Amino acid sequence: MPELPEVETIVNDLRPFLEGRRIVRVQVWDPLLLRFPGQEDFSRRLLGRVVTGLARRGKYIVISLSGGLTWLVHLRMTGRLLTALAEGERHQRAQLCLDDGTSLWYCDLRRFGDMWAFWAGEEEHLGGYVNLGPEPLSADFNWDWLRKVLAGRKAPVKALLLDQEVVAGLGNIYVDEALFRAGIYPGSPGGNITETQCRVLVTAVKDVISSAICGRGTTFRDYRSGLGTAGQYQGQLQVYGRAGEPCLECGTTLEKFRAAGRTTVHCPNCQK
DNA sequence: CCGTAGACCTGTGTGC
DNA sequence: TGCACACAGGTCTACG
Numbered sequence: 001m002p003e004l005p006e007v008e009t010i011v012n013d014l015r016p017f018l019e020g021r022r023i024v025r026v027q028v029w030d031p032l033l034l035r036f037p038g039q040e041d042f043s044r045r046l047l048g049r050v051v052t053g054l055a056r057r058g059k060y061i062v063i064s065l066s067g068g069l070t071w072l073v074h075l076r077m078t079g080r081l082l083t084a085l086a087e088g089e090r091h092q093r094a095q096l097c098l099d100d101g102t103s104l105w106y107c108d109l110r111r112f113g114d115m116w117a118f119w120a121g122e123e124e125h126l127g128g129y130v131n132l133g134p135e136p137l138s139a140d141f142n143w144d145w146l147r148k149v150l151a152g153r154k155a156p157v158k159a160l161l162l163d164q165e166v167v168a169g170l171g172n173i174y175v176d177e178a179l180f181r182a183g184i185y186p187g188s189p190g191g192n193i194t195e196t197q198c199r200v201l202v203t204a205v206k207d208v209i210s211s212a213i214c215g216r217g218t219t220f221r222d223y224r225s226g227l228g229t230a231g232q233y234q235g236q237l238q239v240y241g242r243a244g245e246p247c248l249e250c251g252t253t254l255e256k257f258r259a260a261g262r263t264t265v266h267c268p269n270c271q272k
Numbered sequence: 273c274c275g276t277a278g279a280c281c282t283g284t285g286t287g288c
Numbered sequence: 289t290g291c292a293c294a295c296a297g298g299t300c301t302a303c304g
Contacts, residue, residue, distance in 0.1 A: 001297040076298050110281045112298065128299070155275055171297050223297065261277070
């Protein structure tokens, strides 16, 4: 579910709620949730610690705790981290009680979400987190980097943009949106993307991600912010979810096909 | 190494 | 109403 703008919104929502709070009780009802360490050790590690900071890296939520412990959360498709349970909220998988009497809840319909609690030196347990590529809004994500990582590749440019080692935080929605803005056909082999197109694409990615952060993310179905509210950016999507509707630029009917195993929407006239 | 299909889960929407 | 099937903001792994 959540891509970079959604995770950014959640982190910003949770920061004032969590920073400075001590964790006084840890309950995990779904063992699938914990990647490292196991249930008992996870609770033992978090218990009694104070939250010293919240950050985002790619689609990961990074929570710093006293004593140098890092609590890492990935929401995958339908995970939610909430300051309060809404009426009718289901699929509660974990609850953390805080020293001011409030609780942080983790809910997840499809149960794909993952958590880790690790100290420095335990990076081998962290999966893709350690190999993340540059942040799309950083100076490290630029046309020269993109040209380098696309060079010689035959996979569709869309598949490569979804690769978190190429750029961290893009998902199905914002890749389609960025390729539309850049006028690039999502199925083009990565190696066919010219230098000029790399420049335009980098700008398009930065623009769409910035705008979506301003809009507090996109709610198509499941996404909720840390406060349980829906995003606003779905009203500004140009292609995602609009197959069969007219292109907002030229009026041509938008088409969908399968790329990188994902439904992909594009304008056959605007994107070559 | 590269690229793609399938697996992991649970639910919703659609068509017969 | 029931049932089968496709599909869903994401990664992993297995295989050719």
